[in-house]
Amino acid sequence: MSMRNRPWWRTTGFVAGALALGGVLALLGVFLRTHGLGTTANVAQLVAVALSVPSLAAGLVSWWRRPDTAVAPTAAETGEATLALAGLVERQWRDESLLRSLHDPAPMPVRWRLTSSADLMDRPDYALPAGIAGFAGSSDDAARLAERFLALPRRRLVVLGGPGTGKTTLAVQLLLELLASRAPEDPVPVLVPAAGWNTREQPDLHTWLAARVDQDYPALRALGPRTADRLVRNGGVLPVLDGLDEVHGHERTRVITALNRSLGTTPLILTSRKAEFAEAVAGADDVVAAAPAIVPERIAGADAAGYLEKSLRTASRRQQWQPVLNRLRTPAPQRGEEPLREITASPLGLWLLRAVYVDAHADPAPLLDTARFPAAADLRGHLLDGVIPAMAAARLPGADPDGSAPTSLPRREHDPSRIRAWLSFLAGILDRGSGGDASGGRDFAWWHLARRTLPRDLPLRIRLAVAAALTLVVGAAGFAVGATVFGIWGATAFGPAGAFGGGVVGGGLLAAAGVGLNLLGWHEFAQWSQEPPGYADLRLSGRRRSLVRHIGRSGFRAGVASFGASALVVGFAAWGGEGNGAGIGFGIAVAAAAATVGAPAAGVADGFIAWAETPALPGRVYTPVASFRADRKLNAVRGIPGGCALGLGIGLIVATAVEPVLAAAVGAASAYLFWLRFTFVYGRHHAWPAYLVASRYLAWKGLLPRRLMPFLDDAHRLGLLRAVGPTYQFRHAELQDHLAGRSGR
Known part of the structure; x- marks a missing residue:
C-alpha cells in the first residue's frame, strides 16, 4: 500500500x-x-x-471477535437464510408489480422466440435441452416460460430487445414465477442492475453480488454479518442482471468476460438491448456460456386491441374506443405501418397509450388523426409529453397519510408542471453522470445526490455560508451547554459572581471546542458524499435479548481496554507519588473507577449502536425511502449513547477527585463534545447529512423540491419511477431520455 x-x-x-x-x-x-x-x-x-x-x-x-471460519453453516441455517431472502424478494417484487400494473388487467401479450443471430448465443446443442431446437413463449403466460427456463441445461437465459420491448418486465415476471414454484433446494432469483457492477474493482461476480444482496436486503444481517456472502457462495442466489446496455462503453465487454470467468455452475438471467449486447460479445469474442438468447416479436394489432379492450371496464367506454380497436384489428396496409399500429407494436407504446388515454379517461379520437400525427415519432412524443399530467390526474392522493402501505396512492397532490421540471432535472443529472457513477446512469441513489451535484454546482460562497451556519449553531449550543453546567457549578462554589464567571468561561471553552470539532467534520464533508448509507432499526419487539447480548459483548471489549488503561493510570500515579502510599492509593482509586464505570458506559454505547445497525429478521422491504429513513435514524441517534455514556463515565471518574457538582459539569460538557465527535466525525455513514446539504441547496435554486424523498416516493406511486432495492429508476429509459433532452429548455 x-x-x-x-x-x-x-x-x-x-x-x-x-x-x-x-x-x-x-x-x-x-x-x-x-x-x-x-x-x-x-x-x-x-x-x-x-x-x-x-x-x-x-x-x-x-x-x-475473530469468526470461526472452520465451521460451515448448518443445513438449517442455510435453509433459514434462503427462506428469509425468498420472502423479502417476493414481497419486494409483488408490491412493485402492483405499482407497475403488470397484471392489470393482464400481462401484455409479448411473444418471445429464439434469436436468429447465431453469433449472439452459445451453440444450441449446449444451450438448449436435448431434442429441442427452440425457445418460445409469451409474456401473458409467464408460467410456461419459467418452466422452459428451468428445463435448460444450465438454467441461463439472455433476454434481448430494443428500447421499450418489455425485457425488464419479462425478467420480473420470470422472477415471480420462479419464486412461486421454487423448491427448498432451488436458488432465490434476485434482480440487480448490471450497471452497478464495476468489474475493475470486483472482477468476480459472486463478490459483487454478495455485496449487492447485503445492501438491498439488510434484514439478512440478523442471521449473521456474512449471511449474504454465504448464500451467494453456496449457490443460493440466481442473479437476474438487468440492463447490460446501461453499463458504460467498453465495460460491457468486461462484464461478458467476467461472467464467463466466474459463473461456474451458477444460473443466470441477463437482459440487454440487442445492439449493445452484440457489440459487447464482439468485443469479448465470446458469448454468455450455455445461455440461449431470446428476442421479442412485434405485438400484433389484434393482440394490442385485445389488451386495450380488457382495460376498458364499461360498455360505454368500449363503444367509445371501438373505432380505435377496429383500426388495430384491420390488417396493415401494404404501404407501411400507420403511427397508431407502430406505437402499439411495443410494450412501451402500449403502456403510454393506456396511461394517457385509457386510465385518464381521455377521448381516443385524436389517435386516428393522421394529419396531427403523420409519423410514429410524432405520436410517441405526444404520449411522452402527456404521460406525467395523465398519471397525476388518474392517481389522486389516497387515504394513507404516512405512506405505510407500499402500494397505496400518492400521499399528496403535485402540480404536473412541477413534476415534469423536477424529474427533468433528475433525468439530466443521471444522463450527465452515465458511466461515471457507481450506481450507473439509469439508477438514482439518494446518497449520490451530493456527489452528482455539489462538486460541480455548489459555489464557494454557498459552501462558506453553510459552514458558517453549522458553526454558529454548534457554537451557540456549546456555549449554552457550557454556560449552564459551569454556571451551576460556579454558583454552588462561589456564589452569584461565580455563576457569571463560570458560565462565561465554561461556555466560551465549550463553544470553541465545539466549533473546532464542527470544522473538522466540515473539512471531511467531501468524503461524506462518497460514503454509503448506514442502517438503524430501533424496534424493541422481539429484539430485547439481542440488545442485551450486544451490550454484553461490547462491555467485555470495553472492560479489557479499561483494565489496560487502569494499569497505565496506576503506573503513572505511583510515579507521580514517588512510590508513596498516597500516590499509589490515588492511582488505584482512579483505576478502579475507570474499570467499573468506563466499561459499562462504553459497553452500553457501542452495544446499542451495534444492535441498532442489526435489523430484525422479519424486515420490511428495503425501498429507497426505507433506506433513507434508516440512515437518517442512524445519524440522529449515533452520537447520543456514546456521548451520554462517556459523559456519565467521565463525570463519575472525576467525582473521585473533585466535588460532585464540578464533576457533573465536566461530565455534561464531555457528553456534548463526544456527541459532536460521534455524530460529525466518527464512522463512515454520513450519507444523510451530505444529502441534506445537497437537497436544500438544490431546492433553494428551485431545481428540486425541498422534501425530495417524499416527492420521489409519490412519483414512484404514480408509476413514473420504479424501485430496485434502495435505488430509483425511471419507469422507462425512453421516458428518462425524453425528459433529459428537454431539461435545458
Whole structure:
C-alpha cells in the first residue's frame, strides 16, 4: 500500500506511538540521571506493564471477535437464510408489480422466440435441452416460460430487445414465477442492475453480488454479518442482471468476460438491448456460456386491441374506443405501418397509450388523426409529453397519510408542471453522470445526490455560508451547554459572581471546542458524499435479548481496554507519588473507577449502536425511502449513547477527585463534545447529512423540491419511477431520455 493510499488513522497512530515511545525513553533517561538506577528500574517496570496490557487486551479482543471460519453453516441455517431472502424478494417484487400494473388487467401479450443471430448465443446443442431446437413463449403466460427456463441445461437465459420491448418486465415476471414454484433446494432469483457492477474493482461476480444482496436486503444481517456472502457462495442466489446496455462503453465487454470467468455452475438471467449486447460479445469474442438468447416479436394489432379492450371496464367506454380497436384489428396496409399500429407494436407504446388515454379517461379520437400525427415519432412524443399530467390526474392522493402501505396512492397532490421540471432535472443529472457513477446512469441513489451535484454546482460562497451556519449553531449550543453546567457549578462554589464567571468561561471553552470539532467534520464533508448509507432499526419487539447480548459483548471489549488503561493510570500515579502510599492509593482509586464505570458506559454505547445497525429478521422491504429513513435514524441517534455514556463515565471518574457538582459539569460538557465527535466525525455513514446539504441547496435554486424523498416516493406511486432495492429508476429509459433532452429548455 502506498503512502498516498494509507488510511490517515494509521499514519496518525504511528506518529503518536513513536512520540509516546520517544517520550517514555526520554523520561527514563531523566530519571536515571536524577533518581538513580533503582528508582528508574521500578518506573521502567511499571511502564512496561502499562504498555504490555493494552497489547494483550487488543490480542484478546481480536481473538474473541475473530469468526470461526472452520465451521460451515448448518443445513438449517442455510435453509433459514434462503427462506428469509425468498420472502423479502417476493414481497419486494409483488408490491412493485402492483405499482407497475403488470397484471392489470393482464400481462401484455409479448411473444418471445429464439434469436436468429447465431453469433449472439452459445451453440444450441449446449444451450438448449436435448431434442429441442427452440425457445418460445409469451409474456401473458409467464408460467410456461419459467418452466422452459428451468428445463435448460444450465438454467441461463439472455433476454434481448430494443428500447421499450418489455425485457425488464419479462425478467420480473420470470422472477415471480420462479419464486412461486421454487423448491427448498432451488436458488432465490434476485434482480440487480448490471450497471452497478464495476468489474475493475470486483472482477468476480459472486463478490459483487454478495455485496449487492447485503445492501438491498439488510434484514439478512440478523442471521449473521456474512449471511449474504454465504448464500451467494453456496449457490443460493440466481442473479437476474438487468440492463447490460446501461453499463458504460467498453465495460460491457468486461462484464461478458467476467461472467464467463466466474459463473461456474451458477444460473443466470441477463437482459440487454440487442445492439449493445452484440457489440459487447464482439468485443469479448465470446458469448454468455450455455445461455440461449431470446428476442421479442412485434405485438400484433389484434393482440394490442385485445389488451386495450380488457382495460376498458364499461360498455360505454368500449363503444367509445371501438373505432380505435377496429383500426388495430384491420390488417396493415401494404404501404407501411400507420403511427397508431407502430406505437402499439411495443410494450412501451402500449403502456403510454393506456396511461394517457385509457386510465385518464381521455377521448381516443385524436389517435386516428393522421394529419396531427403523420409519423410514429410524432405520436410517441405526444404520449411522452402527456404521460406525467395523465398519471397525476388518474392517481389522486389516497387515504394513507404516512405512506405505510407500499402500494397505496400518492400521499399528496403535485402540480404536473412541477413534476415534469423536477424529474427533468433528475433525468439530466443521471444522463450527465452515465458511466461515471457507481450506481450507473439509469439508477438514482439518494446518497449520490451530493456527489452528482455539489462538486460541480455548489459555489464557494454557498459552501462558506453553510459552514458558517453549522458553526454558529454548534457554537451557540456549546456555549449554552457550557454556560449552564459551569454556571451551576460556579454558583454552588462561589456564589452569584461565580455563576457569571463560570458560565462565561465554561461556555466560551465549550463553544470553541465545539466549533473546532464542527470544522473538522466540515473539512471531511467531501468524503461524506462518497460514503454509503448506514442502517438503524430501533424496534424493541422481539429484539430485547439481542440488545442485551450486544451490550454484553461490547462491555467485555470495553472492560479489557479499561483494565489496560487502569494499569497505565496506576503506573503513572505511583510515579507521580514517588512510590508513596498516597500516590499509589490515588492511582488505584482512579483505576478502579475507570474499570467499573468506563466499561459499562462504553459497553452500553457501542452495544446499542451495534444492535441498532442489526435489523430484525422479519424486515420490511428495503425501498429507497426505507433506506433513507434508516440512515437518517442512524445519524440522529449515533452520537447520543456514546456521548451520554462517556459523559456519565467521565463525570463519575472525576467525582473521585473533585466535588460532585464540578464533576457533573465536566461530565455534561464531555457528553456534548463526544456527541459532536460521534455524530460529525466518527464512522463512515454520513450519507444523510451530505444529502441534506445537497437537497436544500438544490431546492433553494428551485431545481428540486425541498422534501425530495417524499416527492420521489409519490412519483414512484404514480408509476413514473420504479424501485430496485434502495435505488430509483425511471419507469422507462425512453421516458428518462425524453425528459433529459428537454431539461435545458
